[in-house]
Amino acid sequence: MKQMPGRLVLLGRPVDHSLSPAIQNAALRAAAVPLTYEALDVTPVRLAATLQSLVGERAAGNVTVPHKEAAFRMCATLTEEARRVGAVNCFRVERGALAGHNTDTEGFSAAALELLRGNLPARIALIGAGGAARAVATVAELWSGCQLTVFNRSPQRAERFAQRFDTARIATSLEDALRASELVVNATPTGIHDDCFPTPIELLPRGAAVMDLAYRRGETPWVRAARAAGHPACDGLPMLLAQAAESFRYWLETEPDRAAMARAAA
């Protein structure tokens, strides 16, 4: 293990509902690392000062909603993943300065490949065009022969998304996005706090795998309904766990106990 960080933190607002402290503290205990992962509720105006003082403490950690894009702009160095996504959800201190990474890409890739049993999809339908969708598009660009089609509620955001990811196609309708897709990904918050579906189940192509990046206790209603209709499906928990494992490796340069992390999340 390289030199241990002085502190491990999660910066967000709100953070009190986050599963990350339970997941990371289970991994720290399993590895006998004498650190506690603390959630800090930070307002946007306090983010720069907080990060600056954390650099002085040689801290490392995660950044969540609403700070991922602001943190990206505050880093002195960035990994290729962070640069491609345009957001930082994981940081550490390198040579006295803030270094930013994005582990949502690894999280999505690992969870999607598990769902697809290792088979790369030829077509992905992506619902949503925000930060999580950018992580999906970054991975899709690396999967050779994969066509990504995006549908977003507001066309303006979809257009901006297509300018950033020029291999992505903007769908004219939800039906158009879903047609012939082998993997359908929800990257909107639909279904977290309500029983709404990002797509009607009957529009899903036969046999398509369904991945909701949103998660909640007992899975989202869309995932439950898709599975009941015969689709392989998972919610955002496998992605959350895989990004947490990649974050742990980035900070401590050692492999975490994934089973301990999964037990803590459950």
Ligand code: NDP
């Ligand atoms: P953003 O705010 O960056 O983007 C939200 C996107 O969802 C936008 O495209 C927005 O479209 C769309 N949207 C919002 N509300 C609705 C709605 N009611 N109906 C249709 N579209 C809607 O959020 P993120 O990209 O950061 O997060 C998206 C989801 O992914 C969240 O559920 C989040 O929890 C989850 N997530 C999960 C992770 C995991 O590890 N499992 C990691 C990161 C995110 P518009 O332009 O029209 O507003």
